[in-house]
Amino acid sequence: MKKFFTVLIGWLFFSSCAEGQIVMNNELEKDLFNARVKLVDEFILRFNCGKFTAGIDTTKKDSKVLNILSLFDAQMFGSKEQNDSIFNAAQTFAADALKSKVKIDYVDTNWVALAPCHGKLRGKDVDFMMFLSVENCGKDMYKWVIDKVKGDIFSLTPSDTSKMIKIMPDDHETNFMVLNRITTKNLDFILNYRQKDYELDETAVFYTLINTGQLTIEYVAGLQFMFLQIPGWVFTIKEFDRMTKNAGWLITSFSKMSDVDKKKFLNSIYNVK
């Protein structure tokens, strides 16, 4: 099985040789395009073994395991020293996925898009992460929704946290005139005045900055999707643009994750306390 897999991965990864050629062979182009996992939908279909990677003999007993293994970024298995342990772990993951009989689906509530956003905050380049998930919005209708946004620009961390920066104990006697001063000067000090247990909602800050025209998103670069459907495991996919058969949407990381940790993670994304 390992020998076959090594041959398969070698064939997938190295079967390109297109770069540097003046004119690409049409059959090679077709092969490369057909082998590539071109859409996230296609990844889901292949992961569920609704479609097999070309070259896998579907009559063989281990064809489904091989099919799932072919959806990994082959470069993860590139190191000879690491080869055995990562490969073995991937095999275990594939076997567990098949044993669970779980089919991942677009409409699942336990997969998340991780969108690294590049934008402009008041004209300056900024980067932050956005988490999105699929939400039902009517009969047979779904949409993507923003669950959470994380980034330093939303933390509103004051540049000075001196204990003297505060609303004074007697400011109530002057009609809280100080509120005008703290909202017109040294604006980044504002969180110094919050109640001690107040937890800032970074996502609300994001919405406010967008609503007031201070923040725009220029593009998403490095989009990934995290899947938590397989019992005991979590894995992430991202898109690899390269001229090999091992290209397109591929598993870029995977690890064990308990149901408790999954729930914690999803609750943090969905803002459930």
Add this chain to the structure above:
Amino acid sequence: MKTVKFFFLVAVLFFSVQVFGQTNVDDIEIILPDINNAQDRAMLEGRAKELVGQMNDYISNMTDKNETSQNRWRFRKDCLGLFLGEGEPIEFGGVQRDGVKMEITSVKSGHTVKNTRLMKVYFTNLIKLLENGTYTTITITSTEVPQMQVSTLRKVSDGIYECTVAFSQKFLGKRGENSAYGDVTKKTVKVYFVLEETMLGKEFIPKLGDVAAGETIRTY
């Protein structure tokens, strides 16, 4: 005998035309595809791929040096006709939106950078690459329609559905006999099916939306 044969042929042609001319447009019935039916959905997804194929044909023609300038600009106009709002700003799904866009990915100093351009500007720039002499020949080829990948058709709202078609596009620019620049880019394009009232009744009309381009891989 020859005269008899001639008049017999004319009579056959004449009556054939008469029979054709008697078709009543009221007898033509448009049956709306059932989105919940897998076969109907597959048919629409096939139409999506064909529309993308049409777009790619127009793009090839726009940059064909054997075409007149007039024809190239006409292909640009016809191609934009395949898109939502014909490439112009439009109200869609109750929301005002810009003209359809092309997103282009590049890697600069190891960082991925993306830029968007209005589709009509992208097409203009393509034609200008040929007409201003940047290249003497441009060849743009794309994945054949049967090989394109299409996502599941999904409901956006009552009367609007969408899917995405993935294809690959190869660009080769030459100066004289020498290849000057070549690349391959994987692209995904949104396809919308909008229920509209036509002369023949309600129909799902396919229209193209934004196009996202992955990292361009230089081949020459």
